[in-house]
Amino acid sequence: MAIHHPPVLTGIEKMDIQNLRDSRKLQSILSAYPGELKLVCGHIHRNITTLLGSVFYQIAPGTSHAVNIDLRVDAPNCLTKEPGEFLLHDLRDGIFSHSTPIGHFDGPHLFYPKKVNPSFYKAEKIAKHSLARLASQGKYRHHHYGAKT
Numbered sequence: 001m002a003i004h005h006p007p008v009l010t011g012i013e014k015m016d017i018q019n020l021r022d023s024r025k026l027q028s029i030l031s032a033y034p035g036e037l038k039l040v041c042g043h044i045h046r047n048i049t050t051l052l053g054s055v056f057y058q059i060a061p062g063t064s065h066a067v068n069i070d071l072r073v074d075a076p077n078c079l080t081k082e083p084g085e086f087l088l089h090d091l092r093d094g095i096f097s098h099s100t101p102i103g104h105f106d107g108p109h110l111f112y113p114k115k116v117n118p119s120f121y122k123a124e125k126i127a128k129h130s131l132a133r134l135a136s137q138g139k140y141r142h143h144h145y146g147a148k149t
Helices: 024-029 116-138
Strands: 038-041 047-054 055-059 085-090 097-102
Touching: 024 055
Parallel strands: 038 055
Antiparallel strands: 047 055, 085 097
C-alpha cells in the first residue's frame, strides 16, 4: 500500500506536524489485515523504516533532495542536497525494497572474475560498444548525478 504523508512519527518535528491525520485509525485498520503488508509513503524524502504492530512502514527517499535530519525541538525546516535515491520494490517472493542511488557508477565489478563464463565479458563488451554507438549518434547521453553537461 502507498500513501504520501507518513502515519508514523520520525522525530523530525517540522515534518511530523504534517503527518497523515487520523493515523491511529489507519494503523488499526492495517494491523487487522491478516496477510503480509507494507506501507510505503513519502513526504520526508528520507529512507526511514519502522515496524508498528504487524505492519512494516517505509518512508521513501527523495529523488531530488532530503529533509534535513535535525531531531531537536523547534529545529528549522531545512533540506539538504543529498544524492537522489528511489525504492525498487520486488514482490516476487514477499515484499523486498531496495534503496537505489540515482546516477551512473563504476561497475559492476565481479567478485571472482576468473570463475565467470567468458561469454559474460563478450556481452559486456557488446553492450558498451552499443552505448558508445548510440552516443555518437546523439541517441544516448551518459549523465552523472550532479555533473554539468
